[in-house]
Amino acid sequence: MGFLSSRLGRYIMVRVLSGLAVALIGVLASILLIDLVEQMRTIGARTDLSLLDAARLTLLKAPMLIEQTLPFVVLAGSMMAIIGLNRSSELVAMRAAGVSAWRFLAPAAFIGALAGVAAVTALNPLGAHLYRAFETEKSDALSSGGEGDHDNGVWIRQGDPEGQVVIHADDVDPSGATLLQATFIFFEVRQDTLRFTRRIRAAEAELKPGFWQLREIVEATPGGRPVRQPNLAIPTTLDPSELINRFVNPATLSFWALPHFINEARAAGFAPTRYELKQQSLLAFPLLLAAMAGLGAAFSLQLQRLGNLAQWGAGGVGIGLFLFFYSQLAGAFAMTQTVPAVVAAWSAPFAGSFIALALVAFLEDG
Numbered sequence: 256m257g258f259l260s261s262r263l264g265r266y267i268m269v270r271v272l273s274g275l276a277v278a279l280i281g282v283l284a285s286i287l288l289i290d291l292v293e294q295m296r297t298i299g300a301r302t303d304l305s306l307l308d309a310a311r312l313t314l315l316k317a318p319m320l321i322e323q324t325l326p327f328v329v330l331a332g333s334m335m336a337i338i339g340l341n342r343s344s345e346l347v348a349m350r351a352a353g354v355s356a357w358r359f360l361a362p363a364a365f366i367g368a369l370a371g372v373a374a375v376t377a378l379n380p381l382g383a384h385l386y387r388a389f390e391t392e393k394s395d396a397l398s399s400g401g402e403g404d405h406d407n408g409v410w411i412r413q414g415d416p417e418g419q420v421v422i423h424a425d426d427v428d429p430s431g432a433t434l435l436q437a438t439f440i441f442f443e444v445r446q447d448t449l450r451f452t453r454r455i456r457a458a459e460a461e462l463k464p465g466f467w468q469l470r471e472i473v474e475a476t477p478g479g480r481p482v483r484q485p486n487l488a489i490p491t492t493l494d495p496s497e498l499i500n501r502f503v504n505p506a507t508l509s510f511w512a513l514p515h516f517i518n519e520a521r522a523a524g525f526a527p528t529r530y531e532l533k534q535q536s537l538l539a540f541p542l543l544l545a546a547m548a549g550l551g552a553a554f555s556l557q558l559q560r561l562g563n564l565a566q567w568g569a570g571g572v573g574i575g576l577f578l579f580f581y582s583q584l585a586g587a588f589a590m591t592q593t594v595p596a597v598v599a600a601w602s603a604p605f606a607g608s609f610i611a612l613a614l615v616a617f618l619e620d621g
Contacts, residue, residue, distance in 0.1 A: 263354070267362040270340060271548070275332030275366065279321075282328050286320050287313055302396055312396075315389035318382035319506060322374055326547045329370060330575045333363040333551030334568060341555065356615050360552050364611075367548030371541030379537060380509035387507045409434065409502070413493050418443040418452070420489075424460065427502045432520075434460040437469075439489065451477065455487070462498050466490050505533045513537070528596060532589045535600030536582075543582075546607030550574055553614040574610060578603045 294309040321328075337359060340346040346359075411422040419442045424434035437460040442449040458471035467489040474482045499520065508516055513534045520527040554571030582603035589599035 263349070264358070264362055267336075267340075267359065268366055270336040271333055271363050271366045271552075274334070274336035274339070275328060275370070277335060278328045278332040282324050282331070283317070283321060286324060287317060290316060290320065298393060298396055304396060308396070312389055312392060315385045315392065317385075318378055319386050322378055322382055325370065325374055326543055326579065327575060329367045329544045330547040330551045330571065333367070333548040334555045334571055336363070337552050337555035338568065341557075346556070356553075356556055356618055359556060360549050360611065360615050363548040363552040364545040367544035367546070368541045371544035374544070375510050375537050375540050380511055383507055383509035383512070386504075390504070390507070411493070411498075413491055419449060420491075422460070432462045432499055434462075439467075439469075453477075455489075457487075462491070462493060499527065503530075505530055508533070510534075510537045526592075528590060528592055531596040532586055532600060535596050536586075539601045539604045542601070542604040542608065543578075546578075546604050546611060547575060549611035549615075550607055553611045553618070556615070556618055574607070578607050581606070 291309055291313045294312050295304065295306070298304050298312070299309060337346070340349075349359075350356075409422075409424045409427055411424075413420050413422070421440045421442070422434070423438045423440075425436040427434055435458070437457045439455040439457070439460070441452045441454070443452050444450075453474060453476045455469065455475075456473045457469040459469070461468045461470075469487040469489065470485065472484050472487050474484065474487075503516075508530065513530060517527050517530050517534065520530070550571055554567050554574070557567045582599075585594065585599035585602055588594045589596045
């Protein structure tokens with residue numbers, strides 16, 4: 256920490272921050288332009304979407320897109336900073352003055368960790384809030400163009416050899432496991448045809464393991480009078496976890512909302528693996544960005560006069576891409592519950608940190 260507070264440490268951190276700013280502007284401009292074209296291609300092809308509306312939808316997604324690309328921004332920014340010091344011969348002068356390679360790694364990793372903390376605590380909640388607004392506006396735009404199902408509510412079907420149940424709900428609560436203003440339409444199989452038997456209207460229908468718990472219901476049968484009941488349980492083979500994954504997008508849950516959501520899902524008997532993985536990934540995000548910054552610095556320390564600087568830079572980019580695809584593969588294993596979510600989320604940041612430390616040790620000590 257003493258070196259970080261020194262004049263040289265502050266200078267290196269300023270150069271790293273400058274590199275991050277340049278990389279962020281370049282990456283942000285690229286992804287926003289690509290997403291703008293994507294909005295015009297997908298939504299604009301099905302409804303009347305102006306360029307201004309498409310730009311608004313893209314801006315609503317911008318914080319989430321920044322969060323997703325931040326590891327590459329940090330990697331590129333730290334590489335630009337150290338390579339800039341290398342090309343201006345400042346790196347040569349510092350090394351000749353006896354400045355250890357570890358002292359180049361520390362400021363970059365410190366800036367990466369700070370960026371990770373800011374992204375998790377501030378950028379992620381903002382991105383989740385704006386992404387919910389994006390989904391709402393997208394659904395409204397498709398509905399007004401006759402292509403969406405926003406006004407039609409939610410439709411689910413469950414069945415067995417003896418009959419089928421068609422379920423419609425006006426909305427789904429934030430937990431993803433409770434349908435609001437739900438209608439259950441029952442059919443039974445008779446001589447290879449479906450015959451309507453009854454309809455149940457419920458104010459709430461909560462999916463629990465093995466059954467639906469209905470509240471404030473009104474049941475009607477052909478030729479009979481409506482019957483009111485306070486509660487009713489209906490057997491089902493639907494998986495509650497699949498229902499949650501269908502109606503609750505992890506991108507709409509902020510870092511601060513995830514613990515409460517996960518605890519509620521566990522209390523209800525669900526397996527919120529998808530959301531546990533996101534929570535652990537967010538907790539590991541500062542370490543991931545520190546590792547990316549360290550990798551960028553480590554792969555840029557090769558002195559320009561020794562040659563192969565481009566090859567070292569390409570190696571840093573390659574390692575960064577490898578860690579990205581590795582984290583995606585580990586996440587896929589976690590989703591199938593092959594490995595714990597903690598292992599899947601933290602393995603890539605630790606691997607990147609160890610690679611950066613090993614490379615600096617090799618360059619410094621041989």
